[in-house]
Amino acid sequence: MSTHAKTETPIYGYLAEFDDKDALFACCKAARAKGLTEIEAYTPTPLHGLTDILGYRNYVPHLVFLGGLAGAVTAFGLCYWASVLEYPLNIGGKPFNSWQAFVVPTFETMILFASLTAVFGMLILNGLPQPYHPVFNVEKFARCTSDRFFFIVLARDPKFDLQATKRFLSEQKALSVDEVPH
């Protein structure tokens, strides 16, 4: 079914379903305590504190800062280059480098570049757009966009075990545990 590169694991992972966010939080904590690292949670609405448990770093702000800086430098550079170096024109005796006037294009372009970086940076870091993903093979996963919470342990986790991981997930307050095929 998958067109992805050949994978060595027999399945993609195990997906546990919850109807309660506290149970999901508990499951995430238990999984971390067990030393599982290749894990992810899926929630209908953002839940704060979840990513702290899962362990990850968010680089979106850094990218946006760089994007804004690039925009400001580009726009001011453009104004300066065009008005001072490339085609200096005396307009009413104003200085060629009318930096006060250049603030406006600089500001607007800074916002433009930073916003584009925020959106496309977020999408790229999230690996989107991604037309295919194994979790969609589990039919009940569609309820994730409605009111259900999900938790997955990937088979590529070094501590993953076909029996032990399934047992671990069943011991949580999960409604169901499903195998996720590739």
Next chain:
Amino acid sequence: MSQTPQHTQSGHDQDALIGPGHTMATLTDKISDLVLTRKQPLQWFAVTGIASIFASLLLLTVLNLFFTGIGVWGPNNPVGWGFDIINFVWWIGIGHAGTLISAILLLLKQEWRTSINRFAEAMTLFAVACAGMYPLLHTGRPWLAYWLLPIPNSMGMWPQFRSPLIWDVFAVSTYATVSALFWYVGLIPDLAVFRDKAKGKLQKLIYGFLALGWRNAARHWDRYETAYLLLAGMSTPLVLSVHTVVSFDFAAGIIPGWHTTVFPPYFVAGAIFAGFAMVLTLAIPLRIWYGVGDLITDKHLDNMGKVLLATGWIVAYGYGVEAFMCFYSASTYEEFMLLNRLQGPYAFQYWSLLLTNLVIPQLMWVPKLRRNIWVLYLVAMSVNIGMWLERYVIIVVSLHRDFLPSSWGMYAGTRWDWAMFLGTLGFFTTAFMLFVRFLPMISIAEMKALVPHKPGLTTGGAHGRSHH
């Protein structure tokens, strides 16, 4: 589902932001059913049908403009700016309320924004599209409009970066881009909802394609919320800068009535004033036709009424300062401009503007009237008209009496001016109705954050709000 003590917002029925009995699942179903399963109300067909006729009129006027030239419009010496600039400023001002609701109210943690931000953002997009048409078409030869952009060309020329008109190009194009990004990013999780809810194969395919494979992963949400919050943080100064730059188009000129420092804040407040009026104009019918009174509640209408009142008074302050400065300047031309406004040939427009923008909105002092949709609608329409008249007065009255009486003249919109204005109204309404038909008009993912989904539990706020 019982109300939780943490959710004090929902404690009072009258002030509830969301109707009782909603869970995450019912919200998802309710908002997605409006598009995916429910038949559209008859009014949808009526409004879209009529609006698309006017949208076709826009096409006709634009064709006529291209083949004949901008002589079909009214502007001439001495009134060189007419409907084109009036409507440009009017439309872009309307757009600003969408950004204000999305961005500024988000930063201020105003939870009531949640059910109105989506369609207000859509309103922004379509309003900016209408606004953008005017300066482009006013160039007369829009196929050369790229001359406005700093692109290397065979003439070796560059735009004049010291001119507010070029600042406008930067401000408006950035604003259009950022508004579209903001809107689309907000839509992604809801498009995923539609993908999962859709029954038809084609529906699933299209919504799935647009959702970009969004799957609600926790790490994705985290980056998503960061990006959304940063966009809000950047849109806020952006929206203020856009209307400030628009006001510079006037304030940087030496025309009496334009050359004042009060213009930037006064224009920004006017934009929000006009935009909230348009949000109400759209929200009230939607609420009735689609039965979403439990999502766009009386509390929302009440709050919007208050915003109208507050921004209306800032605008009123602007009128006061304008008049005062005319006398204080001790300039004959400024004094004459004011007297001319009060009793000149366009006095009717000026007094109508004061009536519609200043007097009628005072009804919003009364709490009962803020919750009466008929009164609210009346006030909203009054402000829509008033803000149009305001731009008319600013532009036409200042220009039609030049410094020398030998160059005095009169201005009136021609039938093509009116046709194009009606055309943009038709385009705006058609686009908005199509949005309502095919996309979630209320943000599903964000509304879920307002639901107490289990007793004793609270959800994290969508888009960067902290825990309750």
